[in-house]
Amino acid sequence: MKKTFKPKNDLPPGSFVPLFRLLPTLAEQETGKVILEQETFGLARGAYFLVESYCFDPDCDCRKVMINVMTDSSEILATIGFGWENEEFYVNWMDDEDLGRQATGAYLEPGGIQTANSEKCLILLKKSLRDSDYADLIKRHYQSFKNKIKENSDKKKE
Numbered sequence: 001m002k003k004t005f006k007p008k009n010d011l012p013p014g015s016f017v018p019l020f021r022l023l024p025t026l027a028e029q030e031t032g033k034v035i036l037e038q039e040t041f042g043l044a045r046g047a048y049f050l051v052e053s054y055c056f057d058p059d060c061d062c063r064k065v066m067i068n069v070m071t072d073s074s075e076i077l078a079t080i081g082f083g084w085e086n087e088e089f090y091v092n093w094m095d096d097e098d099l100g101r102q103a104t105g106a107y108l109e110p111g112g113i114q115t116a117n118s119e120k121c122l123i124l125l126k127k128s129l130r131d132s133d134y135a136d137l138i139k140r141h142y143q144s145f146k147n148k149i150k151e152n153s154d155k156k157k158e
Helices: 024-030 087-094 097-102 118-129 132-157
Strands: 016-018 032-036 046-055 064-071 076-083 105-108
Touching: 024 132, 032 118, 046 118, 046 132, 064 118, 064 132, 076 118, 087 097, 105 118, 118 132
Parallel strands: none
Antiparallel strands: 016 046, 032 046, 046 064, 064 076, 076 105
């Protein structure tokens, strides 16, 4: 039986935790994977994994994900943020027009891991997000992650 990771309660506000740490079975079954049969967007042929992380604050409803684009050798090529709500939502949520605009859609995550291939990975991810099934999958994962945090939080109060 797999152990479920329980992040420390003292994580700084806005900390993001990988989906596989809190919901390992879900992550194992549903982590995004893109297989390039030939060089595409300047990325080499091969498998690219889209490893999701979500905000660990139970009271935060940021409605975004950070995705590490990884090779099959676990090298992180890019950290990409994706906010699926409209610009108005993020401007209001962040109370900042510039930051709200930046948080809408897919973008290279400031402070995330970036490489010479990051822009190419961003193009790849944007193409993947055009598939509404993948975008919906991310939203379901976000909700499952937040539900698990609340469930763990409620257990501690008992």
